[in-house]
Amino acid sequence: MGFFSAARQGRKDDAELGKGLWRRAHDRFIRGLDRYHQILEGVEDEALYAELLAVGNELSALSGRVRRICVEAQRRAPSEGLDIPGTMTGVHRALSTAGNSLATTAEAAAMVRLAVLPVPAGAEPVRRRAQMVLEHVIDAERRLAQASASS
Secondary structure (H helix, E strand, O other), rough: OHHHHHHHHHHHHHHHHHHHHHHHHHHHHHHHHHHHHHHHHOOOOHHHHHHHHHHHHHHHHHHHHHHHHHHHHHHHHHOOOOOHHHHHHHHHHHHHHHHHHHHHHHHHHHHHHHHOOHHHHHHHHHHHHHHHHHHHHHHHHHHHHHHHOOO
C-alpha cells in the first residue's frame, strides 16, 4: 500500500471506526492477522504450510466481519476514548477475546513451525484455536444484534 493509499485508508478508518475503543479492537484483530501471516513465512514443510495457510485464509475472512461489527458499534455507541458504553460491554468483550484468541492462534502456529508441538499433530492445535476466534466473532455479532434489539 502506497503512502497516499495508506493516508486515505487511515481517514476512512477514522470516519468509520473513530479513534477510540472500536478502532483499537479492529486494529488489534488486524495486527493479529498480520502476525499470523508473518509466522507462515518461516514454514519450510510444504504440507504444513498449506494447512496453516488454509487456517490463515479462514481467519482473514473474519476481518470483514470484525470490521462490520466495529463500524456498527461505533455508529451506535461512538467512542473516542477507552470507556466502554454499558450497552456494548458484551460486544467489546467478545471482540477483545477474539483478538486474544487470534494472538494465541499465531503463537500456536509459531510453536508448530518451530516443532515445539509434535509435528504429527500438524495444524490441528492451530485449527482448534482458530475455531475459538470464529466463535468469539460470532458471539460479538450475536451480542451486537441483542444490543440493537434491546434499544
